[in-house]
Every structure is written in C-alpha cells, then in structure tokens.
Amino acid sequence: MMPEFQVSCPQSLAELGAEVSRLEGEVLFLSGGTDLILELRSGQRRADWLIDISQVPELQYIKVESRLNGLLKIGSGVTFTQLSSNALVWENAQCLAQAGKQMGSTQIRNRATLGGNIASASPAGDSLPALVALEAEVTVEGPGGARTLAVAEMLADTENALKARELVTEIAVPFAEPRVERRSAFVKIGSRTQVSIARLSLAAVVELENGIIRKLRLAVGALGKAPLRLENLERDWNGQPVRPEMAAELAQRLTETVDKAIPGRQSQAYKRQAVQALAYDIFAELFPEQGLSQGGGGNDRR
Amino acid sequence: MTEDKRMYGHADDLAQPNELKYVGHNVPLHDAVAKATGKIQYTGDMEFPGMLYVKILFSPLAHARIKKIDASAALALPGVVAVFTHANTPETLYNSQVWFAGQEARADERLFCDTVRFVGDRVAAVVATDKKTAAKAVSLIKVEYEVLPALFDPEEALTENAIEIHPGGSPFFEKEFGCGITSETFNKAELIVEDRVETPKIHHAAMETHVCIAIPDYSGKITIYTPCQILYSVRLVVAKVLRLPYNKVRILKTPMGGSFGGKQEVTIEPLAAFFAQATGKPVKIEYNRQESIISTRTRTRTIGYVRTAVDKNGKILAREVKAIVDTGAYTSNGSVVSMAMGKKIFRLYRIENQVFRVQAVHTNTPVAGAARGYGSPQIHAITEINLDHVANRLGLDPVEFRLRNLVHPYDQDLSGGPSLGNARIIDCVEEGAKLFRWQERRAQANGNGSGRFRRGVGMACATHSNGYFGAFQDFTTMTLRMLEDGSMILNSGIHELGCGTVTTMKQIIAEVIDINPDRIEAPEGDTETSPYDVGSQSSRVTHICGAGALKTAHKVKEIFQREAAKILGCEPEDVVMHAEIVWAKSKPEEKMTYGEMARAIQRKNRMEIIATETYQAADNPGSYGANFVEVEVDTLTGLVRVIDLLAVHDVGKAINPGFVKGQIYGGVQMGIGLALSEDLRIDPKNGKVKGDSFARYHLINAPDMPLVNVLLIEKGGDLGPFGAKSIGEIATCPTAPAVVNAVNQALGTNLTTLPLTPERILAALRE
CATH class of the missing domain: 3.30.465.10 (Uridine Diphospho-n-acetylenolpyruvylglucosamine Reductase; domain 3)
Incomplete structure (x- = not known):
C-alpha cells in the first residue's frame, strides 16, 4: 500500500534548489523510483514530500x-x-x-x-x-x-x-594520461542470466603502455557494504607484462578476498569458488588477444 | 522459434477419419482480444457500490498460541467497519480441497484459529471502507503470543518425540499398495540402485494473485465472484462455514488470471463470504504477491526413497518407492496427493513387483495443495532421476533402458487402476530420440569432461491422468440449445483457466453441428444456473467435458434433424446440415439457414432445439510425455542453462494444436524452474519464507528459456472427444527430471535434491 506524501516536480536546477529549502518535513528525491517506490510501499521508508528530479x-x-x-x-x-x-x-x-x-x-x-x-x-x-x-x-x-x-x-x-x-x-x-591505453570491463554472477541481482561482481580498469601494466584497479561488488579494491594485487602487477597465467592468479586472489571478507558466512563456500569465474571472464574481456575465453553462454555465443 | 511437427497415426487409428473442419485447427482463444486490449474485467477490476476491503493480519511466528488480541486502536480508526479474529468468527472446521458433498477429508482449518501454525497463518482481518484504512488498521492490532516449539523438517515430523501440530501428530496419513512380491525379487536382482530425491515447496506464480468478491442480498443469499477452478468446491466450503443451504450460496467463475492449481482449493472465499454476511456489504479480498506466496497453497514438498532392482539385461524386476509428503501446517489435499503420486508409478513401466509407501506429515510451513501435476512432477522427479542412475550403473543408454521397460498400448495397470488405454509412450521416446538426434548428441556431450562449460543431454518420461474414473465419480452435465437465429448457447459448469476450455468446447460442438465456433456462446459456470461439473482438475476437462460437449452436440443434431425432417418432409437421416445451411437430400434447391429452420420448428412443431445430456466417464487412459534436453553447466559458477528442449506428447488428438503447444511451453518453463531455481526456501531457524517475492524467488524468465520444440503423437484410441487426451498437467511432468538427468550427465554427478542451485552443483563438484 502506498503511503501518503506530496510530490514536487521542479523543472530546473534552480527550482529544485528552491524546493529543497522551502519544503518541510521528510523530503526524499525521486528519480527512477525503482528502489524508492518499493521501500515506500513496504513501509521501510516514509516521506512527507517527494521531489521528482526526473524532469530537471x-x-x-x-x-x-x-x-x-x-x-x-x-x-x-x-x-x-x-x-x-x-x-x-x-x-x-x-x-x-x-x-x-x-x-x-x-x-x-x-x-x-x-x-x-x-x-x-x-x-x-x-x-x-x-x-x-x-x-x-x-x-x-x-x-x-x-x-x-x-x-x-x-x-x-x-x-x-x-x-x-x-x-x-x-x-x-x-581519463588516463595521453598515449596510455586504458581498458576496462565489468562482469557479474547473478542467479540467472538476466533480471538478477548480483551475487558477485567485478570491475577492472587497466592502463597499458607497450603491453606493460602501469596502472590496475580491481573492485569486487556484493562482498560487503562497499566494493572492495584488490590493492595488493594492483601493486603486485604494476610494471608487469600481461601474461595468460594472470587469470588463474587473479582467481586465487579473489578466493582469498572472499575468505577474508565473509569468513563463516553461509554464502562463503559458494562465493569463494564462484568468484573464480569472474577472474577468467574479466581476463577474457580485458585481453581478448590472449585467447583465454572459456566458451559458454549457451547458444548465444555458439 | 519452434518446430511444428505432428505425428499422425494411420487414418483408422483416429476416432474421426474424415477431414475435420474445426477440430485440430488453431481457433483463437475466445477472449484473447479482450485480454490483449485490456477490456476484460478481472475480479480485481470489479467494483460494487458500497464495497468493503479487507486486509489480513498474518502470523509472524511459525507456531504460537494467541493469548490476546487488542483491536481497539484499529476499531477506533475512521473507516474501519469490523475486525474479525478467532473470537468472533465461526469455529467450523473445514478442509479446503473437498470437491463433492460427502467427501471424507480431515477438516482442520478455520477462518481464524486461536493457534497459529505457520508464518503466514491468518490471525485477524480488518474490513474497512477502503484499502488504505484497512492496511493502516491492521498495523494497529496488537497480538500477544505464547510461542510454541515449531517443526519444519518433514522427516523430523516422523521421529518419536516430534511435536504435534494437530492432535495425533504425524504421519496423519499412511498407505501402502502395490503388485507382486518385491522382497523376494530384490534378493534375485543383478543390481539394486537406491536414491533419495527431494523436491521443494514451490509457488504457482500466476500473474493474478488471489482475489474474490462476496455480495450478500436481502434474502440471505451470498454471491461470490471468484477466479476458481472448482465452483462446486467453493460452494461446499462456503455453505458449511456460513451454515447456508447450497441454493443460498451462488458462485460465479470470473476470468482467470492464472491458477496452475493455486486457485483450485478454497482459500479466501469463505472469509469474504463470512465478512459479507456479517457486514451486509459487498466485500473484496485481494492478496498481494507476498500474501499469495506465503498464505495460500504451495506445491507439496516431497522426499522420496527409491530402490530399483534390475537384471543384467536392464529389465526392471522390482521397485520400492517410499514418499514423505509434507503438506505444511494444515491437511489440505495431503492424503489425496499422496495417493495420486503413488498411482503414477504403476502406469509408466512394466514392473511386475512394485510397492508404494507413503506417509503424509504436518510441518509449521505454508500449506501445500493442488499444483499443476498434483504430485506427478514430484513422483516423476523421484523415479526418473533414479532410473537414469540405474541406467548409468548398468552402462545402458537411458533411452534404450527405458524402451526395454516402458508400457505398451492397452497394458493394464498392475496395481488395479483403469486400463492405460492407447498408451503411446514408446512412440514418444522412439520418435523423440530420432528427432532430437539423441544418440549423437548424448555421445558428443559425454566426451566434454574437463572444460569449464560442460554440456549434458538427458531425458525423462512421465504419465498423467485423464479425469477421476477409477478413483472418484466423474461426470458432467451440459445443456445445449440452438436459438431462433441459428446461434447456440452451451450451458455448463466449465471453468476457463486460460488454457482454452471455452474455445475447445466450441470447436467440438462446431464440428458436430457444422457451425462457425464464433456462433456459439459457452459461458463459464455459475452454480445457480449451470448443471453440475466436477471442476477444472485432474486433467479431466478436455477428455471428460469435451466428451460431454460431443455427446450433447450429437443429441442436439439428432433433435434438429428429427424436427427439420418434419418441416422438410423427409426422413431425419436425409436432413443435410452443412455450414449453417440445412436441406433435404432429395431437394437440394430448397435451402434454409439454421436460424430459419429453428424458427420454423418453433412455429410449426412447437419445439425448442435443446438437449441436456450427462456424460459419465468410462475410461481414464494415460497421457504420456517425454522430454529431451541439452544443458550447459558452468562448473565455476554452478549456473545451468537449458539450451534446447524437445517435448514429445501422446495427446490422442490435439483439438487445438496451438493451445496444446501453449500448455507445453508453459509446462516446460515451470518444469525447468522446479529443476533449477524455484524454492520457497523456508528458513530452518524461524520458518519464514525467504523466497517471498519475485526478487527472491526466481522463475525461469524469457532470457533463460531454451528453444522448445514440440512433437505431438496423435493416435486417438480412447473415449475422449475425437480421441483427445489431457495435456495441461502432463506438460510439466517430464521436464524437471530430464533437466536433472542432463546436468548429471554433464558433470558425472548424481544430484538428487531439487532445485539444482549453483550452491548444490558446486558442492557436488567439490566431492
């Protein structure tokens, strides 16, 4: 059941600012509403005013x-x-x-x-x-x-x-510095192919100069409140050429990251293993020239 | 994306060798346009003057005694008309699945009990002038509980000191039946293979949640609008709870927004009826998704122990199947579904020595009930997964192993059930294996052992019923008449569940009378004006009601010809009826429309063209199906994709092939869900349903659906109209075990606990 609230629909940033200072009570911003509406309906959140920012x-x-x-x-x-x-x-x-x-x-x-x-x-x-x-x-x-x-x-x-x-x-x-090649990729595991909340996700940004990694950033999602950076690995690989064995090393590091992030949690047994898939998937995405794709994907990628 | 392949038998196999004009054709669903354009009025869309709305307070505890309910704050809220609890509602106990008067069933439900037995049990209800007020008032009700120990595991329910959820405890139902002598045969066997297979509680996931409206009138009559499957079942329960004579309870079937068995039992109707009676106002109850998931009915969780004995040639010598049936907190159909499961195992393979033992138990979990297949998907999962295990141990191809043991047309049911009829499962398996390229693909999948993504190919067979013949009384009565303009009305107790029942009846009548199906009205049932029907259950509608429509149409044709003969001055057999035109064979130049003739018959013969016929079921052949599946398993994530699926079904005759295929596509989707992802996931700590929303309860959605190819075997031979047999339930029965068998082939595992979640798959790979 949708609780009662009023809605303000500013048409510009200036109007939005004015509304934020004018309105009294609990004020929430409504954009796509894909999370907020559910929370309002379930009673998890309440508001006196919603400011719809989708028309700004x-x-x-x-x-x-x-x-x-x-x-x-x-x-x-x-x-x-x-x-x-x-x-x-x-x-x-x-x-x-x-x-x-x-x-x-x-x-x-x-x-x-x-x-x-x-x-x-x-x-x-x-x-x-x-x-x-x-x-x-x-x-x-x-x-x-x-x-x-x-x-x-x-x-x-x-x-x-x-x-x-x-x-x-x-x-x-x-952006990266000039003449630096930057590649990035994101992969995730849900409980089905689409329309699925991530059970694990991984984003990687790598900067290359003549095939040498000069900057790497890896962030794992769905393991804690905020994405976890793999800072040790990022440092270790700095200055190294891309090697095919790196996929397995990344997989190993990711398992260790899971073990450290959610020790004893019921999902640990699954996640420590499944997270390895992200390593291979992201490696294949980032470095297609290494030819490390493991196939899969049913008929879509046949 | 689908192949349209249909196997026809020799012309003399078919009930009707001549070319058919309407039967066997894809006549569109009668209300498809109304549904697609949003013009149809579902129950949720219906409003009546002065209507009141209900919000139910559901138990947050799995097992507790209600010590006190303080509803004063709720009652003080403007707009609240009444609050109902166990203290001010009837104490009448009822069972939600009885469908005929005098049916024995354990009655342990009440509108509201003073003890709650699962998270989601009803505690109280607010009836108010609008939904918002009702919802607000419910949040103001204060309940004091005395927490009782709770039980969630059906096997624990069978242990010695298990708590009693109902007097007498569990099992509340036990049965053993079979044929031959199993114990001696087991001693002689070459190989015995045992398995424990478990299937979960599942939500039906109809688009429309549970909803109904009850309206009282000045005479004390209650009229109920409900998208139900069995009008006469609703009438039984409502009349009992309200203590009304049957003719003071009128049930009208409204357009169905999906059921799959979820609306087969009587859940919210007696509540709405009582609230309407008590307040004197129309009352609507409409559940949201979470409420439908936790507080209506689920598929029955089942644990099966199978022992199969074979000789070295792959002949099944004996089999023992033990099932533990978890019906949840109230009995519902616990005993009936237990029996339904057992009967299936005697109707698929020739097994001379076989025994079925079942124990049904209560747990403090959501109530199980009818669900597409009525135990059939569970029992076939249990037995068909085991059979693949047997084949593997024997080193025999699963198809070959099954072909050595499957039943043949017109075999007898060795446990004493009705004849299997023209059972064409061998055709299904042989033709299916050919079309699927089983040998080649199975061999190919077998050699892909080491990579991350592994392919597997599997199959499974299943059988299902065609009505109640042999178990319960099964018959239908229909009235068909021709009006003065030649149009027709079929008056019957049919229920359209979205499968095409109304159109199917029209096609059958149209074929007999030679009239356009659009010229026939076939309204759904109304207990005040329709003749009796057993209901849309047990896969009986096309086979039994269809035969009823056929019989009634033949009677109307006979009357029409007899009366027209008097007008035309010829013998009845010389009256030609063709495309709504009638004439005497000897005078083809004197043609009349059906309408002109109906008017002439009224004027000159003082007669109406009308017939009421009762069709009594006289057979219950098996419907048969086989699924062939290819899967791809990601051994790192444990995720499974079903890549390709062939469904082969022995349907006797497809009255409407489009509808038949529609049933199969949907049945496959539900079957894959049972195999891979669907599970209410009851928290073992507190009995809460973890999968209580579609964000947390995953159905197989479009991106994960495989190509579904359909092959129909149409060889007639039984008493259904034009030889038709059921498809609605059998469509989902072979799918889950076929998928599981494919995964087990891909991985070399013997996974037997459904659904095969990624966690379970990875755990099995670790072993």
Whole structure:
C-alpha cells in the first residue's frame, strides 16, 4: 500500500534548489523510483514530500570535458539505458557501460538512474564496482552547498554518506594520461542470466603502455557494504607484462578476498569458488588477444 | 522459434477419419482480444457500490498460541467497519480441497484459529471502507503470543518425540499398495540402485494473485465472484462455514488470471463470504504477491526413497518407492496427493513387483495443495532421476533402458487402476530420440569432461491422468440449445483457466453441428444456473467435458434433424446440415439457414432445439510425455542453462494444436524452474519464507528459456472427444527430471535434491 506524501516536480536546477529549502518535513528525491517506490510501499521508508528530479534537464547529460587529461561527465539523472547505449561511455568507461547493460531488466534500465544507484548504495549495486575501479568522483549538492568526493569514499565511510536533502548531481570519470591505453570491463554472477541481482561482481580498469601494466584497479561488488579494491594485487602487477597465467592468479586472489571478507558466512563456500569465474571472464574481456575465453553462454555465443 | 511437427497415426487409428473442419485447427482463444486490449474485467477490476476491503493480519511466528488480541486502536480508526479474529468468527472446521458433498477429508482449518501454525497463518482481518484504512488498521492490532516449539523438517515430523501440530501428530496419513512380491525379487536382482530425491515447496506464480468478491442480498443469499477452478468446491466450503443451504450460496467463475492449481482449493472465499454476511456489504479480498506466496497453497514438498532392482539385461524386476509428503501446517489435499503420486508409478513401466509407501506429515510451513501435476512432477522427479542412475550403473543408454521397460498400448495397470488405454509412450521416446538426434548428441556431450562449460543431454518420461474414473465419480452435465437465429448457447459448469476450455468446447460442438465456433456462446459456470461439473482438475476437462460437449452436440443434431425432417418432409437421416445451411437430400434447391429452420420448428412443431445430456466417464487412459534436453553447466559458477528442449506428447488428438503447444511451453518453463531455481526456501531457524517475492524467488524468465520444440503423437484410441487426451498437467511432468538427468550427465554427478542451485552443483563438484 502506498503511503501518503506530496510530490514536487521542479523543472530546473534552480527550482529544485528552491524546493529543497522551502519544503518541510521528510523530503526524499525521486528519480527512477525503482528502489524508492518499493521501500515506500513496504513501509521501510516514509516521506512527507517527494521531489521528482526526473524532469530537471540539467541532470541529463553525458559529455566529455577536456580539463586535465579529459573527464567523462554524467548527469545523475541519466538512465541505465542511456548509460549503456552511449558511445562516449563505451569509449571512455566501458566497464560502466557493461555494468549498465547488465543491471535489472529493460524496463528497470529505462527508469533507474546512475545517481539513484549511487544514492541507494546497495552492496549489490551494479554501477558501484565500475565507478570505484574508474576512480570516479561524485558531486553532491545540498543545503550546505556542494561537495565533490570519490565514489569509493562516499560508499566506504558513513561520515561521507549522503545526508538529508543531499542530492547526487554529477559523476565524473577521469581519463588516463595521453598515449596510455586504458581498458576496462565489468562482469557479474547473478542467479540467472538476466533480471538478477548480483551475487558477485567485478570491475577492472587497466592502463597499458607497450603491453606493460602501469596502472590496475580491481573492485569486487556484493562482498560487503562497499566494493572492495584488490590493492595488493594492483601493486603486485604494476610494471608487469600481461601474461595468460594472470587469470588463474587473479582467481586465487579473489578466493582469498572472499575468505577474508565473509569468513563463516553461509554464502562463503559458494562465493569463494564462484568468484573464480569472474577472474577468467574479466581476463577474457580485458585481453581478448590472449585467447583465454572459456566458451559458454549457451547458444548465444555458439 | 519452434518446430511444428505432428505425428499422425494411420487414418483408422483416429476416432474421426474424415477431414475435420474445426477440430485440430488453431481457433483463437475466445477472449484473447479482450485480454490483449485490456477490456476484460478481472475480479480485481470489479467494483460494487458500497464495497468493503479487507486486509489480513498474518502470523509472524511459525507456531504460537494467541493469548490476546487488542483491536481497539484499529476499531477506533475512521473507516474501519469490523475486525474479525478467532473470537468472533465461526469455529467450523473445514478442509479446503473437498470437491463433492460427502467427501471424507480431515477438516482442520478455520477462518481464524486461536493457534497459529505457520508464518503466514491468518490471525485477524480488518474490513474497512477502503484499502488504505484497512492496511493502516491492521498495523494497529496488537497480538500477544505464547510461542510454541515449531517443526519444519518433514522427516523430523516422523521421529518419536516430534511435536504435534494437530492432535495425533504425524504421519496423519499412511498407505501402502502395490503388485507382486518385491522382497523376494530384490534378493534375485543383478543390481539394486537406491536414491533419495527431494523436491521443494514451490509457488504457482500466476500473474493474478488471489482475489474474490462476496455480495450478500436481502434474502440471505451470498454471491461470490471468484477466479476458481472448482465452483462446486467453493460452494461446499462456503455453505458449511456460513451454515447456508447450497441454493443460498451462488458462485460465479470470473476470468482467470492464472491458477496452475493455486486457485483450485478454497482459500479466501469463505472469509469474504463470512465478512459479507456479517457486514451486509459487498466485500473484496485481494492478496498481494507476498500474501499469495506465503498464505495460500504451495506445491507439496516431497522426499522420496527409491530402490530399483534390475537384471543384467536392464529389465526392471522390482521397485520400492517410499514418499514423505509434507503438506505444511494444515491437511489440505495431503492424503489425496499422496495417493495420486503413488498411482503414477504403476502406469509408466512394466514392473511386475512394485510397492508404494507413503506417509503424509504436518510441518509449521505454508500449506501445500493442488499444483499443476498434483504430485506427478514430484513422483516423476523421484523415479526418473533414479532410473537414469540405474541406467548409468548398468552402462545402458537411458533411452534404450527405458524402451526395454516402458508400457505398451492397452497394458493394464498392475496395481488395479483403469486400463492405460492407447498408451503411446514408446512412440514418444522412439520418435523423440530420432528427432532430437539423441544418440549423437548424448555421445558428443559425454566426451566434454574437463572444460569449464560442460554440456549434458538427458531425458525423462512421465504419465498423467485423464479425469477421476477409477478413483472418484466423474461426470458432467451440459445443456445445449440452438436459438431462433441459428446461434447456440452451451450451458455448463466449465471453468476457463486460460488454457482454452471455452474455445475447445466450441470447436467440438462446431464440428458436430457444422457451425462457425464464433456462433456459439459457452459461458463459464455459475452454480445457480449451470448443471453440475466436477471442476477444472485432474486433467479431466478436455477428455471428460469435451466428451460431454460431443455427446450433447450429437443429441442436439439428432433433435434438429428429427424436427427439420418434419418441416422438410423427409426422413431425419436425409436432413443435410452443412455450414449453417440445412436441406433435404432429395431437394437440394430448397435451402434454409439454421436460424430459419429453428424458427420454423418453433412455429410449426412447437419445439425448442435443446438437449441436456450427462456424460459419465468410462475410461481414464494415460497421457504420456517425454522430454529431451541439452544443458550447459558452468562448473565455476554452478549456473545451468537449458539450451534446447524437445517435448514429445501422446495427446490422442490435439483439438487445438496451438493451445496444446501453449500448455507445453508453459509446462516446460515451470518444469525447468522446479529443476533449477524455484524454492520457497523456508528458513530452518524461524520458518519464514525467504523466497517471498519475485526478487527472491526466481522463475525461469524469457532470457533463460531454451528453444522448445514440440512433437505431438496423435493416435486417438480412447473415449475422449475425437480421441483427445489431457495435456495441461502432463506438460510439466517430464521436464524437471530430464533437466536433472542432463546436468548429471554433464558433470558425472548424481544430484538428487531439487532445485539444482549453483550452491548444490558446486558442492557436488567439490566431492
């Protein structure tokens, strides 16, 4: 049963700001609503006001800025359908596009937004490992002004979490330095092929110079409150050429990561083993030239 | 994406050798346009003036005595009309699955009990002027419980000091039956293979959740609108609880938004009826998904122990099957489904020495009940997984092993059940194996042992019933008349479950009368105006009701010809009826429409073209099916994809091949779910259903559905209309074991606990 609340529909960022200061009581932002509506219906959350931000044009963009080495900037109101069908995203943040494509169903992707996925901060949120691996930053605006911080910081630390009436407005993904080849990928395991919440996910961003790894970032999703970085492995592989044996090494490290993250948990036995699939899958995605694809996928990939 | 292959027998095998005009054709579902355009009125769409709405308070505890219910805050809320609990509702005990008056069944349900027996049991109900108020009021009811020890494991229910959920404890039903002598035969066997197979509690997952409306009138009569499967079952239970004569309880079948057995039993109707009686207002009860999952009915969890003895040639010498049937917190159909399971095992293979033992138990878990196949998917999972295990141990190909043992047409049921009729399972297996390229694909899959992704090929067989003949009374009565414009009305107690019953009846009548099916109305049942029917259950409708429609149509044709002969001045047998035109054979130039003739018969003969006929079931042949499946297993994640599936079914005759295939596609989807993912997952700590939403209860969705090819074997030979046999339930019976057998081939495992979740698969690979 949907509880009672009022809805405000600002048409611009300026109107939105005015509404945030004007409205009284519990105020929540509504974007795609794919999480929020369920929480309101079930009584997990309540609100006096919902501010529908889906009609604010200033939150709807995907663009590249040339500042620094270049930045991919994404408005928080961009839907997962837009995210996963945008050439700029595929070109500059493939793992984010892949995460977007594997999230939910077509209907959910048409509604759900990147900003909402970050704000919900579900441990299984599909975009989160990708954003963490990309070292993306997020801009948050609220009554106390704007602040910009790394997605990883926001998710890891309750102090940095969204506060009341704070809204995610922009996500920025920094580019690699010039002449560095950057590749990225996202893979996940659900309980079925599609329309499935991630039981495990993995995003990787690797920067290569002449076949040598000069920067690597790996983030595992659905193992804890926030995505887990594999910092030791990232350091160990720095400066190394890509070798086919690395897939098995990654698999081993991932199993260790699971053991460390969820010792004694009922899901540990399954996850410590299944996570190895992500290693091989992501390796095949990142380095197709290594010819390590293990097949599978039924008839789709036959 | 599907192949349309149908096997026809020789013309003389078919009940009707001549070319058929409507039967065997894909006439569209009568309400397809209304459904597709949103114009159909489901029960949830229906509103009546002054209608009240209900919200039920469900137990959060698995087993507890209710010490006190304080509803004062709920009652004080404006808009709340009444709050009902065990204290102000009838104490009448009833059983939710009785379908005929005088049927013996353990009655242990009440509208509200003073003891709750599962998480989801009914504690209280608020009746209010709107849904929101009802929901708010429910949250204001305070209940004090005395927690009782609870029991979730059916095998624990059989231990000596198990708690008693109902007086007498478990098992509340036990039975043993069989044929031959098993114990001696086992001693002589070359090989004995034993397995323990377990199937889970499953939600039916109809799109429409449970819903009904009850309306009282000035005379004390209660009218109920419900998308049910058995009108007369609803009438029995409601009349009992409300203490009304049967003619003061009127049940109307509304458009069905899906059932699969989930709406076969009487769950919310007596509540709505009592609330309507008590308040004097129309009352609607509509469950949400979670409520339908936890508080209505589930597929019966079943644990089976099988021992199969074979000789070295692969001949099955003897078999023992022991089943433990977990009916949940209330008896429901616990004993009936137990018997239904047992009967199937004597009707698929020629096994001269076989015994079935069953024990049905109560647990503090959601109540089991009818579910597509009525125990058949469970018992076939138990026996068919074991048979593959036997074949492997013998080193025999599973198809070859089965062909050596399958029943032949017109075999007898060795346990004493009705004849198997024209049982064409051997055709199903032989033709299916050929079309599927079984030998080649099985051999190919066998050699892929070491990679991450492994292919497996498996198959399984199954049988199911065609009505109740041999077990319970089975008959139907129908009235068919021709109106003055030549259109027709069939008045009967049929229930359209979305499978095409209404259209099927029309096709059968159309074939006899030679009239366009669109010119026939065949409304669904209404207990006040329709003749009696046993209901849409036991895979009886096409075979029995269809035969009833055929018989009634022949009677109407006979009357029409007799009366027309008087008008045309010829003998009745010389009256030609063709495409809604009638004439005398000798005077083909004098043609009349059916309508003109009906009017002439009224005017001159003072007669109506009307017949009421009762068809009594006189056979119960087996419907048979075999599924052939290829799967791919990811040995790292434990995820299984069903890649390709061939379903071969012995249906006697497909009255509407499109409907038959529709049943098979859906049956396969449910069967794969049973094999791989569907499970209510009762928390062993507190009895809560973990899979209580579609986010946590995974059906096989479109991206994971394989290609489904269908091959129909149509060789008639039994008493159904045009030789037709059932498909709705058998369609889902062979699928789960076929998928499991394919996975076991792929991995070299002997997985026997369903569903084969990724966890279970990885655990088996670790061993």
